[in-house]
Amino acid sequence: MNYDYDLFVIGAGSGGVRTARMSAQYGARVAVAEEQYLGGTCVNVGCVPKKLFTYAAAFSEECRAARGFGWNSGSPTFDWPTLIKNKNAEIERLNDIYLGLLKKAGVDLLNGRATIVDAHTLEVNGQHYTADKILVAVGGTPFVPDFPGSEHAITSNEAFYLEALPERIIVVGGGYIAVEFAGIFNGLGVETHLVYRGPLFLRGFDTTLRKSLEENYKKQGITLHFSTEIESLESCLDGQIKAQLSDGSGLKVGQVMYATGRIPNTRNLGLENTTVKTTSNGSIVVNEHFQSTESNIYALGDVIDRIALTPVAIAEGMVLSANLYNNQSLTMDYDNIPSAVFSHPHIGTVGLTEEQAREQYGDDIAVFESNFKPMKETLGGGHERIVMKLIVDKNTDRVIGCHMLGDHAGEVIQGLAVAMKAGATKADFDHTIGIHPTAAEEFVTLRTPNQN
């Protein structure tokens, strides 16, 4: 059977674009359909603008600390429209780069929403296309629970394009996005309230770091409402929003931002015209080869229920394209995937938390920990602390977890993730000479384990 394309990719985000480009480079005839922007969530309403906002927010603290080093620049002021304008220009530049990459690889880009007509046919802007294989890489979208007044809440999507910063904001949730945005808004001078239903944010991360970030956030002036939920939101005549909290208190704020998880974009995609199975939250069920229950339809990235991180989607795309069009039989390795939370300060983490390690290894682990004041704070005068933790399997001496809270934690942990992937032992860490004076050198000078 002759198809228009060997591979038709729905969604030009990180996973879709990488799979399309690699497959085309291996010789496949590839099309990508995208209804919105090139680069997906990460480039447009995720990692990239978030990191730019994180830089912006950190300058308030930098300006304050600079005085201790002799700098006096008066009272710095912050202009939100300038940040948004410059951020938007940078994103447009990246959108163009993505376009160039697709063109250079010989991929056909179709601007429009693709729907699946049957297992080999798609429709875009009223036109039909046929394909041997289809990749669904449509990503996800923020999820806001249904409750009275939920229509007054914004999500991270809107936060990236706010016309003005509110004086006061509530951020709801306790995951990556809520914690990052709470730090961002607070750093930009917004009175910030974080409302989280659990007792301590960042569930699943190492408790020592979570507690230390809690202390840092309190000192920075963020009001943490843990074990609290929002019962209702009401729009006021003055344009503000009144939030009723489950502890009986009320808060009047300019914006309420929900960061309560994301759901896959699988609605109205035409999946019902195929035998593709989805889970109760709409994510596509795939096997280890990213193959759905319809054998020629594949899915990867945030639309499958695995790990919602850009580099993971890219790695999945590399595996899939090599297997389909370069005669390889690779599988994706999900072990020891490092990640960072761009809170203030950052968290970097790879491997098992202490709690996970105790569950798996019982008392056969050694935990090394350090908690100290960053050198910059000695003159800068801040209250920040750096926390580091190494978890070691006592039987093999292998390092099974590395965690850091502190400036540039993501940069430090990226390097340690390589060491862990290579099977580094605590002795390897100990034999490594530190770089002085850095915070990261602490990871190779930790000598005394915690008492069990």
Ligand code: NDP
């Ligand atoms: P997460 O899944 O990380 O966190 C969702 C949070 O919302 C949790 O604290 C959860 O609480 C809470 N929550 C869920 N449902 C409700 C509800 N109905 N009412 C109240 N609270 C609720 O989602 P995010 O939106 O923060 O991020 C999505 C994903 O995007 C992340 O998992 C991550 O993979 C990725 N990401 C990565 C980043 C990075 O690498 N730096 C940055 C941003 C996103 P509970 O803990 O009790 O379940």
